[in-house]
Amino acid sequence: MVKRPSRMNCAGWPNPVPCAKIRAQSNDVQHGGAGTMTSGFATLRRHPRFPIDLETRISLPSGEEVDCHATNISVGGMQVAQAPKLGAGQLLRVEFSVGRPAEQFDFMGEVRSCLSDAETFRVGIKFIEVEEAEHQRLYQLLQREFERREARRHTMRTRVEGRSESYFLNPIGKGNNGNTWIAPESEGALMLFGRDISRKGMRLVSDVPFDPGDPLDLRLKFRLGDQSLAASSVVRWCQQDDRLRRFEIGVEFIDMDTESERFLDTLLSYAER
Numbered sequence: 001m002v003k004r005p006s007r008m009n010c011a012g013w014p015n016p017v018p019c020a021k022i023r024a025q026s027n028d029v030q031h032g033g034a035g036t037m038t039s040g041f042a043t044l045r046r047h048p049r050f051p052i053d054l055e056t057r058i059s060l061p062s063g064e065e066v067d068c069h070a071t072n073i074s075v076g077g078m079q080v081a082q083a084p085k086l087g088a089g090q091l092l093r094v095e096f097s098v099g100r101p102a103e104q105f106d107f108m109g110e111v112r113s114c115l116s117d118a119e120t121f122r123v124g125i126k127f128i129e130v131e132e133a134e135h136q137r138l139y140q141l142l143q144r145e146f147e148r149r150e151a152r153r154h155t156m157r158t159r160v161e162g163r164s165e166s167y168f169l170n171p172i173g174k175g176n177n178g179n180t181w182i183a184p185e186s187e188g189a190l191m192l193f194g195r196d197i198s199r200k201g202m203r204l205v206s207d208v209p210f211d212p213g214d215p216l217d218l219r220l221k222f223r224l225g226d227q228s229l230a231a232s233s234v235v236r237w238c239q240q241d242d243r244l245r246r247f248e249i250g251v252e253f254i255d256m257d258t259e260s261e262r263f264l265d266t267l268l269s270y271a272e273r
Helices: 019-031 036-044 132-153 258-272
Strands: 054-059 065-074 077-083 091-098 103-117 120-128 164-169 186-198 201-206 218-224 227-241 246-256
Touching: 054 077, 077 103, 091 120, 091 132, 103 132, 246 258
Parallel strands: none
Antiparallel strands: 054 065, 054 091, 065 077, 077 120, 091 103, 103 120, 164 186, 164 218, 186 201, 201 246, 218 227, 227 246
């Protein structure tokens, strides 16, 4: 574990910082003061948050430990999901690891916000008493981890097998005159191949053929377990499968809503483990 911050009392928690000192530190940050920790933080805090999921453990002064996960993080703090209800200003300890091989971090934090999220809460935490060297180390690791995951999710494929799912096509095909015709959403059978879903698209089997490059706005809604994935797609290739007596189709995802993107990223992250 990383060495804990200084200025701790006998219970292992920070002593209160006098208001005058807080104002002085605030002025250092705003006006580029000489303090190494505050001036360094003023530089680093301009970097955006990284939307990285990290397993996180928070420890409360009561001794209670809660396992949750960060949904985004910066050198100045993080937002964690699946957390208990916490009051603004409450102090806690935050432990997490970043990178491969994993490097551990152990920071003191202060609760800045707590929003209801179904049966749990989404908590915003500000890191306190962190040295500039730790800020630099955390930023470099977060940047590398974000780039690694971004590259991974665009090429990663995962296995979905042994299921007969349902799908909806709207528009569903072409009329006899070659023009696109729009039909109400109609349900059909969909089979998924193993290792067929990636961030860019997927393979599927259909009872009806589609033309490669067909200028259809193919709208597919996949039911995977209790989750749904909806994506505007375009057919890239289509070939007949004599064994299945159906048509194998390759589709490319063109547009996807936020919930579907989050679900697909989660699906691919499980395959990565």
